[in-house]
Amino acid sequence: MNYYQQRAALLEHATQVEYGLIVIGGGVTGCGIALDAQSRGIPTLLIEMHDIASGTSSRSTKLIHGGLRYLKQLEFGLVKETGRERAVVHHLAPHITIPEPMLLPIIKGGSMPKWMASMGTLIYDFLAGVKKSERRKVLNKADTLAAEPLLSGLNVTGGIRYYEYRTDDARLTMALACTAKAQGTTVLTYTKVVKLMYQAGEIIGVKVIDRFTDKEYILKSEEVINAAGPWVDSIDEQDADIRKNKLVLTKGVHIVVDFKKFPIQQAVYFDVGDGRMVFAIPREKKTYIGTTDTKYTGDYKEPGIEEADKTYLIGCIRTAFPGVTLTVADIESYWSGLRPLIRQRDSKSPSAISRKDEVFQSATGLLSIAGGKLTGYRKMAERIVDIVAERLKLAYDIDTCQTEFHLLSGGDIAKHGGLDTFIAEMLPVLKAFGLDTNTAARMIRLYGSNIHLYEAELKHIDERLASINLPDWQKAQLQYTIKHEFVCKPADFIVRRTADFYFRRAEAEQYASELIKAMQLLLGWTDQEYALYNEEWLLFLKK
Structure with missing residues (x-):
């Protein structure tokens, strides 16, 4: 069962x-x-x-980072703790926590002059205990524009290259x-x-x-x-x-566009002129941009996106990357999440809380x-x-905290020589089942050392799915997530287990109806339950 x-x-x-x-x-x-x-x-x-x-927890900027901007607020303790935790989380889950070089362009007249950015990232490296190969590097104007040609036309005076860790939250x-x-x-x-x-x-x-x-x-x-x-x-x-009444909720929106329309060479963390900083991050043939930071009082489950959110983020891109001609119509998908922040006595802007x-x-x-x-x-x-x-302590024999050393599910790949070596080792195994290179690599990154469990599903596609018009690799993925990852509804799989809704939106909408039929067969839904969950998914799409 x-x-x-x-x-x-x-x-x-x-x-x-x-x-x-x-x-x-x-x-x-x-x-x-x-x-x-x-x-x-x-x-x-x-x-x-x-x-x-x-x-x-599925609607963040998808970074394991110390929060460089919190140095502006003099929150040294927060930056030190979260900065050092980056390396811990990377060790615990190396398949889903990947070092990401980040470019911080310095703009003439911006909110962060070069000396401040240089000093700030130096302090950041020190507090976070960053390893030598990932320490910040100060770039001149030419090197900055070479690193990201799309900044050409902006009044760039230089830049900083430093490292964060990209994840799938x-x-x-x-x-x-x-x-x-x-x-x-x-x-x-x-x-x-x-x-x-x-x-x-x-x-x-x-x-x-x-x-x-x-x-x-x-x-x-x-x-x-x-x-x-x-x-x-x-x-x-x-x-x-x-x-x-101890919380202040602020909303953060991220938008996703096709990489071809915003082909940045690496992740960029840039000044937008209103005192805020925004990320633009390439991922899986897409580029996502965020985030907004506004106080929120509406529905908690689906905060949604307003026209103002869309125009703000598109405006940020067009200001920082003069040659990029994105419009609101280019937004393919988005996510919107709520930050439960601690209410403070003095009234502050959302970004300052x-x-x-x-x-x-x-x-x-x-x-x-x-x-x-x-x-x-x-x-x-x-x-x-x-x-x-x-x-x-008197009721149970309780140990001290063990989580710094306890590898997370799928994270046992160091013995294979690291993620790249593990991917190279497993690619031929999955390609033998008919997966193309990109899909096979994506499966390995999703499941890490649990990939053998996914492989087992490839070997035993449920015969009840014979009539379902999905490729075997996707049937196996659905079987795996139902057995091992608590999948109960369509959005569990399409949105959170695979991120297909965000980064492969067109494909997700195309396969969703067949997937829901497959879920009925595997989960034993009645026809009434099938109709309910199918309608629920269609309603989610409309929202």
Whole structure:
């Protein structure tokens, strides 16, 4: 049985267990906490009301970075911690965390003069402990324009080349969830917390509803952590003691265009003239640009994109790259996410609000965590699990934090000589099944050392899919994600497991109808369920 078919039994079983910890929220923070706690010896239950990484954790700039711009805000501690975490995350998941050279052009009259950029990146390298081969290099005007000819026509005075790490945020979060599950964590997706449960003034668990059946369950634990991202405040409203209204939500939009229309030679981090900086990053024959940073009060699940967001980002490109003639009509896809930032007493512009995380403790025992960055997920988890470990030290034999050394699912490729060597080693294996070179390489990057599990699916395509008009490599990919990655609905696969919706939008729209038919066969949907999930997907497309 696959995960979708096991969910009901998992929920029933969870009612019979008293966990050491319940974690609310299946984003990168919640999954990081679940892995940390379970690997220390605390029996953990992870609850997510939608899909893993369905919120902010699949809608970032897709960089593991220290946040160079935070030096402007003098947040040296944040830059040091997240900068050093880049190397840790790269070690833990080398298949989905890739060194990315970044060009920072210096513009005459811009907000960051050359001396400031040079000093800032020097401090950045020092704080982040950057290895010698990736330390920043100061470029003159000619070298900067040679590195990125599209800057020609702009008043460039020089540039800085430095390194960040590109990732797939949803894949990183999935790797955390899979690793936590392998350690013993119970993972429940599409399970919504509807009530916090208390006894004698202390939190003892949660009431949840299965979003597929509408059946309610009571789940108990010694400790509860609310790591629900933008939803932290709405859950905390039920608690009698914890601080309320502590979040400010800001929206970040990224747009995707065809690489041929914006053929940058490398990732660029550039000044846009209003005090903000924007990234342009090439990926898989596309270029994505972002991000905006505006305060937000609307629907949390799908923040959407406004015309103002589109025109702002297109305007940023046309200003910084005079020869590029992008228009709003060139936008092929986009993503829009919410940052759950900690409210501060003084009113600040969204970009000036600190990205530091904070833990909130209630007299009832409830713990909540918010703020922070994708890069800092592991240290955030460590800090809050330290509190839980202290509380539970008499109940369980608890280890210290192990996550700095615990490879994530798919990350065991160093023994093969690194990612490039591993790709070269596995390409002939996959090409023997008829995959072209680009598709095979993409599969290897997606699954890393788990590629043998994908290979097993290639060898055994489910005979029920014989009538489905999809290539075998894609049928195998669907089988793999259903068996090993909690796939329950079309968007789980198309948007978050593959990123096809963002970077292969036309192909995704073309194959979606056949994929949904295949999902009905593999997951055992009724015709009514098929109609519901198909309509849900079509509605998602319209939005």
